Amino acid sequence: MSGPAEGAGEAVPGRDADLEALARRGRLLVIESVARAGAGHVGGPLSAMDLLIALYFQVLRIDPSRPDWPERDRFILSKGHASIGLYVAMALRGYLPVDELRTFDAAGTRLQGHPDMTRLPGLDTSTGSLGQGLSIGVGMAMGARRLGLDNHTWVLLGDGEMQEGQVWEAIPVAAKYGLGNLTAIIDRNGLQQYGWPLRPGERHRGDRRDPFGEVAVRQAFEAFGWRVLEIDGHDMGEILAACGDARSTGAGAVPTAILARTVKGRGFSFTEGTFEWHSRVATMAEAEAARAEIGEVVP
Amino acid sequence: MTRPLRDVWADTLIEVASEDPRVLVLDGDLATSTRADRFASAHPDRFYEMGIAEQGMVGTAVGLAAMGFVPWLSSFAVFFTHRALDQVRMAVAQTHANVKIGAAYAGVQTGFTGKTHLDVQDLTIMRAMPGMTVLAPGDATECAAMVRWATATPGPVYLRLGREGGPDIVPPDYEFVPGRVLRLRDGTDVVLMSTGQQTARTLAAAGLLAADGIEAGVLHVPSLKPVDADAIAGAAATAPLIVTTEEHTVVGGLGSLVAEIVTRAQPRRVEAIGIDDEWGESAPNAWLLERFGLTPDRIADRVSRTLAASVSA
Numbered sequence: 001m002s003g004p005a006e007g008a009g010e011a012v013p014g015r016d017a018d019l020e021a022l023a024r025r026g027r028l029l030v031i032e033s034v035a036r037a038g039a040g041h042v043g044g045p046l047s048a049m050d051l052l053i054a055l056y057f058q059v060l061r062i063d064p065s066r067p068d069w070p071e072r073d074r075f076i077l078s079k080g081h082a083s084i085g086l087y088v089a090m091a092l093r094g095y096l097p098v099d100e101l102r103t104f105d106a107a108g109t110r111l112q113g114h115p116d117m118t119r120l121p122g123l124d125t126s127t128g129s130l131g132q133g134l135s136i137g138v139g140m141a142m143g144a145r146r147l148g149l150d151n152h153t154w155v156l157l158g159d160g161e162m163q164e165g166q167v168w169e170a171i172p173v174a175a176k177y178g179l180g181n182l183t184a185i186i187d188r189n190g191l192q193q194y195g196w197p198l199r200p201g202e203r204h205r206g207d208r209r210d211p212f213g214e215v216a217v218r219q220a221f222e223a224f225g226w227r228v229l230e231i232d233g234h235d236m237g238e239i240l241a242a243c244g245d246a247r248s249t250g251a252g253a254v255p256t257a258i259l260a261r262t263v264k265g266r267g268f269s270f271t272e273g274t275f276e277w278h279s280r281v282a283t284m285a286e287a288e289a290a291r292a293e294i295g296e297v298v299p
Numbered sequence: 300m301t302r303p304l305r306d307v308w309a310d311t312l313i314e315v316a317s318e319d320p321r322v323l324v325l326d327g328d329l330a331t332s333t334r335a336d337r338f339a340s341a342h343p344d345r346f347y348e349m350g351i352a353e354q355g356m357v358g359t360a361v362g363l364a365a366m367g368f369v370p371w372l373s374s375f376a377v378f379f380t381h382r383a384l385d386q387v388r389m390a391v392a393q394t395h396a397n398v399k400i401g402a403a404y405a406g407v408q409t410g411f412t413g414k415t416h417l418d419v420q421d422l423t424i425m426r427a428m429p430g431m432t433v434l435a436p437g438d439a440t441e442c443a444a445m446v447r448w449a450t451a452t453p454g455p456v457y458l459r460l461g462r463e464g465g466p467d468i469v470p471p472d473y474e475f476v477p478g479r480v481l482r483l484r485d486g487t488d489v490v491l492m493s494t495g496q497q498t499a500r501t502l503a504a505a506g507l508l509a510a511d512g513i514e515a516g517v518l519h520v521p522s523l524k525p526v527d528a529d530a531i532a533g534a535a536a537t538a539p540l541i542v543t544t545e546e547h548t549v550v551g552g553l554g555s556l557v558a559e560i561v562t563r564a565q566p567r568r569v570e571a572i573g574i575d576d577e578w579g580e581s582a583p584n585a586w587l588l589e590r591f592g593l594t595p596d597r598i599a600d601r602v603s604r605t606l607a608a609s610v611s612a
Contacts, residue, residue, distance in 0.1 A: 074365075117394055124365065129389045135355040136390060139362020139370075142347070147366060166386070169355030177347070 019236045022092055023053045027267040028287075028294050029088045029101055035287040037105040039113065043277040044158060045085025047189035047262040050234045051156060052089035059243040061151060064094040067122040073151050074124045074140045078133025079158035079187065080114040081279070087111050087120075095122040131164025133157060134184055138174050141182035141255075152247050156185045160192030160211045175225030178253030183246040184226075186217070186257065187233060189264035193278045206264055206273040221257040233260030268293055301439035301467050304460045304496070305403050309334035311446040312371055313341040321367060322450060325360055327353045327374035333403040333460075335373035353378040357386035357398070364397040369450055375409075376402035376459065377418035380425060391455045392428040398456075399449050405435075405459040406495065406546035407574070407591060408584040417579035422494075423551030425457040426524050432477060433524040435459040435495035437468045441521055444475035452477075459495055461546075463584065466499040468519065478525040482534065486514035489602055490538040492531070494520045494553045497546045500588070503595035504544075508602055515602065523556060531557060532564035540609060542570045542602050546593055549573040570605050572598060 026049045034040035056062070061073045077086045084104055091098045096110070103109040110120040114128030125136050137155035144151055161167065174182055190210040197208060204210045218228045229245060231238040239260070246256040264278070265271030268290045282290070301307075316322040316338070328351045330336040339346040349356035353374055360370035372379070379387055379400050391398045402421060404410075409417050425433045432454060436442035442460070449456040468483060483498070484505050493501035498519045505515040518534050520526065535541055541561060543554040554571025561567045574591050588594050592601060 125361065126389065126394045129385050132358050132386060132390055135358025136362040136365070138355070139359035139364070140366055141362070142359065143363045143366025143368055146368070166354040166358065169352035170358070173349060173352070173355060173359065
């Protein structure tokens, strides 16, 4: 069985690349791609960027040169509207040329507004209609068990997405079938597209109410038989430790939920913590401002 | 009288699973109704109870299919075509997932379930899905052949299963070919086109019409998608009137399909018999068939009156 570094090409950064630098570059590519396309989402891809970089560069057992490798880890971006974040991570990892990000949402592109597995090799499923990814991950983890694979299935969900009922259909089933080889990562950025306004005097992390701010999400998962790890979703060390911990339970019977506390729009002063950046399109001037804030030379 | 199609579905899958290790059955807690319980008893290690959670069940099947398995789903038609439609659309149809939908209790003969469960819109909805194969078996032999074909053929399949049995309409050595239509009776006064188990009642109607001196051809359309449009247009050319009959709404179902084809290729009047844009209700099966004009008597009467009206016009 191949190790996690398998397939890291010469032309792309390997597993020892500076993950934080990659994430910074990734964030810039997100906002530039959205500005160029005049479409897309910014806040969600930015909140998930550290998670995506950690996954694609160190956590996932994958080989960009063999996207259909049967024993690979499976990854599902259930919050499909963060597609540009996924494409950026995949491009940096070598699944597609970084230049191809310029085609995001363009006519005939492989980089559809929401991930389309029939267009882009390397996508394990198509997502977009929220709430569906965890069920698909349950099936992949079940299938891996039946095949005797020691791979792992990872599903990245948004916290707003947890409002979808189908998520709560998948959670008990994953525990019932003892899927220790399944991990759900919740990008808890605390905002959704519109959500609810803050009450007078109320303070949340963002400028609208945290969708699950008063809900005991940890206890909910635990009540259904999951193991829960809570981390800072922008701390690479914590992300890697939690994912390593989750993978180590692969042969066991308890699925893992990683509750990753994040900031919506993370990385740029003008996008952080504001709901309007969920689906606001950046202007080229804002992309330039983002580049200036990064404060380093990026290609 | 053949066995109920739900029984045939389950019993065929038990055989197929013995031959094909990829076959699994996922059930939305209706196994004793859909007969998936028989499969669970025969192959307990190949059966997953998914609980009363059809959306999750469909998604899980997509994941299993991605890992190389052939998951068959067990629930009522209405829960696939309505409750879990988003999942069927995005995760199954749009990705061309190798998921097989065993849609039980389709049509009006659903054993006193009432309008909530009675699904007569399923063909309309599923036929509008690019890439979805939509099948409505006419009898037990055809149903078994379709289950085998669907299992062996990559891609999503919607299999419409009636709750009840009915007369045999295809020979025992029948081989299913997707898209093919079957000419079951010749006649040039009118061509009756039907699908699913309604075809048996349509054949009986043709017999009644013959007693009145009206020669009705009968075409069975078991595969609504794909469909051999040339064969339907060719059959339409043989008579001045087409009458479609279906245990289904006339909005978007077989009648619409036939009209789409003949208006393009072979213009003919198409009279569509089916549920006329109404909800169903709880009642004995025979009463419901009568109410919706789907019995042989009612079909023959409607055909006679339509022919008479077209002659006098």
